[in-house]
Amino acid sequence: MRNLQDSPVKNFSYIGAKIYICIVEQTIVAPATPNGISALAAIRVSGGETVSILKQMFGCANPTPRQAVLATARHPKNGKLLDNLVYIFYKAPHSYTGEDSLELFPHGNPLIVRNLLDAMCQIPNVRIAFPGEYTKRAFFNGKMDLVQAESVADVIHSQTLAGVENAQKLLSGKFSSDIRQLAHQVKDVSALLELDVDFVEEEADPNVGGWKERFLEIRNRIQYLLSHFKNAGSLNRAPRVVLYGAPNAGKSSLLNALLKENRVLVSDVPGTTRDFIETRLALPSGEISLIDTAGIADVAQSELDRRSMEQSAAAIESADLAICLVDSATEFSEDSQKQIACARSKKHWVVFSKSDLKDAESGVGKAKGNVASAERMELSAKTGEGLDAFVQKLEKALFPQGESGEEYWITNERECAALRDADRGVERILDLLDKNPAPELLAFEMRQVTAALASIIGEISSEDILQTIFSGFCIGK
Ligand SMILES: Nc1nc2c(c(=O)[nH]1)N(C=O)[C@@H](CNc1ccc(C(=O)N[C@@H](CCC(=O)O)C(=O)O)cc1)CN2
Ligand SMILES: Nc1nc2c(ncn2[C@@H]2O[C@H](COP(=O)(O)OP(=O)(O)OP(=O)(O)O)[C@@H](O)[C@H]2O)c(=O)[nH]1
Ligand SMILES: [Mg+2]
Numbered sequence: 001m002r003n004l005q006d007s008p009v010k011n012f013s014y015i016g017a018k019i020y021i022c023i024v025e026q027t028i029v030a031p032a033t034p035n036g037i038s039a040l041a042a043i044r045v046s047g048g049e050t051v052s053i054l055k056q057m058f059g060c061a062n063p064t065p066r067q068a069v070l071a072t073a074r075h076p077k078n079g080k081l082l083d084n085l086v087y088i089f090y091k092a093p094h095s096y097t098g099e100d101s102l103e104l105f106p107h108g109n110p111l112i113v114r115n116l117l118d119a120m121c122q123i124p125n126v127r128i129a130f131p132g133e134y135t136k137r138a139f140f141n142g143k144m145d146l147v148q149a150e151s152v153a154d155v156i157h158s159q160t161l162a163g164v165e166n167a168q169k170l171l172s173g174k175f176s177s178d179i180r181q182l183a184h185q186v187k188d189v190s191a192l193l194e195l196d197v198d199f200v201e202e203e204a205d206p207n208v209g210g211w212k213e214r215f216l217e218i219r220n221r222i223q224y225l226l227s228h229f230k231n232a233g234s235l236n237r238a239p240r241v242v243l244y245g246a247p248n249a250g251k252s253s254l255l256n257a258l259l260k261e262n263r264v265l266v267s268d269v270p271g272t273t274r275d276f277i278e279t280r281l282a283l284p285s286g287e288i289s290l291i292d293t294a295g296i297a298d299v300a301q302s303e304l305d306r307r308s309m310e311q312s313a314a315a316i317e318s319a320d321l322a323i324c325l326v327d328s329a330t331e332f333s334e335d336s337q338k339q340i341a342c343a344r345s346k347k348h349w350v351v352f353s354k355s356d357l358k359d360a361e362s363g364v365g366k367a368k369g370n371v372a373s374a375e376r377m378e379l380s381a382k383t384g385e386g387l388d389a390f391v392q393k394l395e396k397a398l399f400p401q402g403e404s405g406e407e408y409w410i411t412n413e414r415e416c417a418a419l420r421d422a423d424r425g426v427e428r429i430l431d432l433l434d435k436n437p438a439p440e441l442l443a444f445e446m447r448q449v450t451a452a453l454a455s456i457i458g459e460i461s462s463e464d465i466l467q468t469i470f471s472g473f474c475i476g477k
Contacts, residue, residue, distance in 0.1 A: 045120065098142065147179070183453040243255060245324050
């Protein structure tokens with residue numbers, strides 16, 4: 001028999017013929033801030049070697065938990081000075097991961113960050129973390145459930161204010177506690193039923209009527225939650241707005257005016273813009289992706305023209321909102337009329353450009369008749385007239401006021417699919433209850449529903465699923 005210390009691999013111990021695998025979690029280190037120059041950077045450390053790192057690099061053998069300490073970091077092997085920094089030590093289990101943890105706040109030079117990470121990795125059993133590994137450990141150590149862990153990624157990545165606020169609600173456990181309550185309700189009935197299954201010989205008559213009531217209630221709640229599913233993209237992704245229209249309509253000028261910089265080339269030569277150009281515009285509720293396209297003419301003059309126009313059409317297709325710009329000053333062509341005709345849906349707007357040039361007899365006068373007054377917008381990239389109103393309209397259309405108070409959207413496909421499973425199970429139960437069912441059958445279906453609900457919050461989950469979830473995270477999260 002060999003004991004743990006003698007074993008060549010620290011994580012294995014051999015006892016008799018059997019192999020016992022004792023997984024000693026390694027200590028992980030990672031930057032928690034982006035790789036770039038900043039005032040400060042943050043580095044996270046979590047695992048059993050944390051105190052050893054403090055001892056070897058800061059000479060601190062007995063750290064006080066949760067106290068910001070100013071100290072000098074030195075290389076554990078050669079004692080070389082690495083940085084003068086602030087650290088905070090967290091004692092297990094009172095940390096984000098539930099393990100001994102450490103946060104370092106060095107000067108925000110990527111070279112210093114790299115030196116510190118390299119130095120810590122010199123200590124045995126210390127390595128760089130995988131993406132999402134801190135949150136994965138937090139999940140395994142019971143600090144949060146799977147819904148909360150998944151929402152952490154959305155809190156960080158969401159590009160809209162509504163998306164951030166929703167993810168924060170999910171992180172706070174609102175959805176999780178709704179799911180727990182549902183699971184509880186199903187288990188309550190299951191418990192009664194299991195009694196009936198056990199004592200079926202005694203012919204105890206299950207109170208089927210009362211159960212139906214309960215399951216109708218459960219179904220209502222699940223369907224309400226399902227009706228609050230929103231594709232994560234639509235809530236968390238910056239909306240795509242495409243500017244299109246005839247050559248020379250003033251698309252590029254409008255884009256520059258909105259961005260308040262000369263971002264793209266403008267000229268009086270029709271066909272100035274060739275490739276479509278994607279920019280970011282910050283609105284109060286989040287950023288939008290604003291796309292300038294090549295003008296679309298009746299007929300392509302060249303192969304290049306044709307390709308540019310194809311690209312423009314593809315951009316319009318992918319837009320959350322496509323804005324057709326019509327030049328107020330020019331004759332209103334048949335082509336523009338066609339474009340206006342197809343720009344009637346909610347996702348398409350018609351905007352008259354160059355309002356500083358308009359006169360009653362010009363294009364805009366004639367065009368107006370074709371566009372319902374509520375949708376009519378005029379602006380001038382040159383004078384700025386109408387721009388504020390246009391931006392406000394964009395904000396209102398692209399960021400509708402989010403749910404207030406307790407309401408939240410489910411945005412995760414996995415969670416939604418599991419909830420649909422639960423819903424189908426409840427439907428089957430309701431169906432069975434109408435048909436004087438065998439208790440075993442009912443009990444089986446109830447276990448299915450319970451399992452589907454449990455999988456949402458990760459009480460049941462496979463390593464594969466967890467791997468997929470956490471590998472999508474940032475490093476250091
Ligand atoms: N410095 C720092 N700021 C941060 C984080 C962090 O890890 N470190 N967070 C990382 O996401 C977010 C805050 N979330 C956190 C969640 C739990 C714990 C934590 O230490 N929990 C302990 C103690 C709880 C308590 O004192 O009430 C625990 O759960 O036992 C820390 C931060 C955002 N800001
Ligand atoms: N007076 C006036 N001229 C404008 C306005 N907006 C654009 N122009 C002029 O219209 C011409 C075409 O502008 P662009 O912004 O390049 O038009 P575009 O739609 O991007 O054109 P293409 O890229 O060729 O399809 C330029 O000479 C601009 O200076 C405006 O609001 N008022
Ligand atoms: Mg252009």
